[in-house]
Amino acid sequence: MEKATTDRICVQVFAKISASISHEIKNTLSIINENAGLLDDFAHMAEEGVGVAVERVHAVTKTIAKQVDRSNIIMKNLNRFAHSADNYVAHGNLEETLALVVALTDRQAAMKNITTTLHCPPDIAFSTYLITFESLVYLTVLALFQASTEGSTLAIEVEDETPKITICFTVQSGAAHPFANYPDDDQKALAEQIAASCRIEENQLFLSFPCAVS
Amino acid sequence: MTTIERNNLKVLIADDEVEFASTIVTRLNLRKFAATMANSGKEALAAIEQDPPDVLLLDLKMPDLDGLEVLASLKENHPGLAVIILTGHGSFEAGRQGMELGAFDYIMKPVDLNLLISKIEDAFQSKGKQSEKTDGKSAV
Amino acid sequence: MMQKMMVLIQGDFVAPRFDLATEVLMVQFDKGNVIGEPKMIIMERSSDEALCQMAVEENITDIICGGIEEVHYNFLVWKKVAVLDAVIGNWRKAVEKGVAGTLSQGEILHSNKDESLTL
Known part of the structure; x- marks a missing residue:
């Protein structure tokens, strides 16, 4: 089998993986975005004198940290896969x-x-x-x-x-x-x-x- | 934060990312919506059967039934339901299919909440107009 | 409300075909006045789908173009974009009229005369 053929297939796999990972990253960013917005909502509520339980704030910051970790793992995996092509064998x-x-x-x-x-x-x-x-x-x-x-x-x-x-x-x-x-x-x-x-x-x-x- | 009376507009968020859906639910409810969530296509269809929402926010990529399949089923069984598609990547093709299956609009993630709220309200109003039209037709 | 217009151009003219256009001009305007500097984007290759996506991502409210396929026209209208298609003539003049709110669908703009002919 020609090397060009296997190279083409590997590029297609790489493209598939990149598409899937960019989708996952969009998801984590969306969760981070919404939770940052929720913190903002809490801040406005506090300004208006509406009490916000500290546990609710902690839960939100925990979710953000979790999604940052998740993004980090996803990107690490993509990075490792990308480096698979550094050496031929x-x-x-x-x-x-x-x-x-x-x-x-x-x-x-x-x-x-x-x-x-x-x-x-x-x-x-x-x-x-x-x-x-x-x-x-x-x-x-x-x-x-x-x-x-x-x-x-x-x-x-x-x-x-x-x-x-x-x-x-x-x-x-x-x-x-x-x-x-x-x-x-x-x-x-x-x-x-x-x-x-x-x-x-x-x-x-x-x-x-x-x-x-x- | 604006606290416009939204008269408990019922919004269902169908998205398999639980933390995304639940946060949107919380933020909408803080703004006087009556929002709930479903975390798969089948769950969404079951929730709609039980208590049809005014507006459905529908993720395209979900386990079991994907968003377009849900939309196709709704077109048949709940043609009047206003649906806004949520999508990670706003590809033209997904949008076109959504349009042809009768979705009101689609929004790309991450979502701007104010934009989402204005779309929800627009979708609800257009649904009202549509049902007025339908009522008019049936009266004739 | 601030509006954002996308104009498909080719040289000095409105691009005759949406699907073959590679030059995109974006202009922000409000009540007939241009806001800020217009932005020019040169696409690597023509793609009607990419243009539709760009219109959505850039929150475009108005598009001036030449011929456009029905599916793309319907999609843009569905996305609440006002599409002024089948416009023929100099793009600067089209932008001027578009911003002023006096451009209509199918308008032919004469470059050497002030008058225009509406079909």
Whole structure:
């Protein structure tokens, strides 16, 4: 598969993630904006001699602080993902990388009320085309969300089978064939670049790839 | 803060961001509105069935039913309800669809509360005008 | 109430087509008087949807343009924007008349004469 093709897919994934994150940031800003406005309302009420309970003010400032934290985490995730493209082939910690991708899909999971769990041994290091790998996992998770019914669960488990690693995606869903359209052309192209192969068994998808790409 | 008598105008805010919706509810209620909230599309439809509001503020991106689906359902079952769409990104396409599904207007988040209030009042008034028209037609 | 006008231009003229316009002039005015300096925006590429979004984001109250598709016209009217479309002629003159409240839809503005012809 041509590098230009995988680069194009990675750019599309990056665009998708940026769109989703800008939406989330708009949400946090809206909450901060409204709560700042509410503090202003309280100030006016106090000026007019209407008593405002201190707990109400504390609750508002707490909400603002919480949303600032939330924004910070969202931006940190985007920043980390953006830096995945710094080096063509990069060494990484698999658990951290998968946790990042899962966090980047949080909003889509929430929209369908899907619970995602991740179990990965903490010490697995790998070396691969990092942004390609992340894009593949991201597209895989989104495809599984799309094929799952509302309220499903997606369990992601990792097996270290040095010299290869296998990620198992298990879908507990009302959908009859959650993997019916997997992999599509984009997922195939990305998998090919990182020498990954996939296998499907009932409600499980196994994605295997070498610990280090040659 | 202006405290215009709003005669307990009933406003329902449908938004899955609970902290956003609840703060808007508090701020509107401080201004004499009777505001309540729903945190999903289905919840909003159920609340409308139980007690139809005068004006609905509807977020476009929600779990279960998204805003446009809610709007489509309302067009069928509550065609007279005045709806203002709340959206993070005011894309032309979302606005166009909202317009075609009979929304009164759309406002981008973060919201300017004074602008929101004037839109709520405009929407309510236009709803009044619409029902006058409908009443006129049925009388004929 | 302060109004904000958006004029789609091409060279010296009102852009004949909304969807192909890349130059946008914004003028704030109140009771026939221009307030502050008009602002000129050059878009990277023409896009009728981007223009609609810009009109909403900038809280535009009035638009002067040439031909515009019905869907965009309806959208802008829905957003309570007064759209004076099918205007032909020099944009400075269009702005002058627009601010004064004497410009009408479909007006042809003659650059060398004071008079104008309304269709």
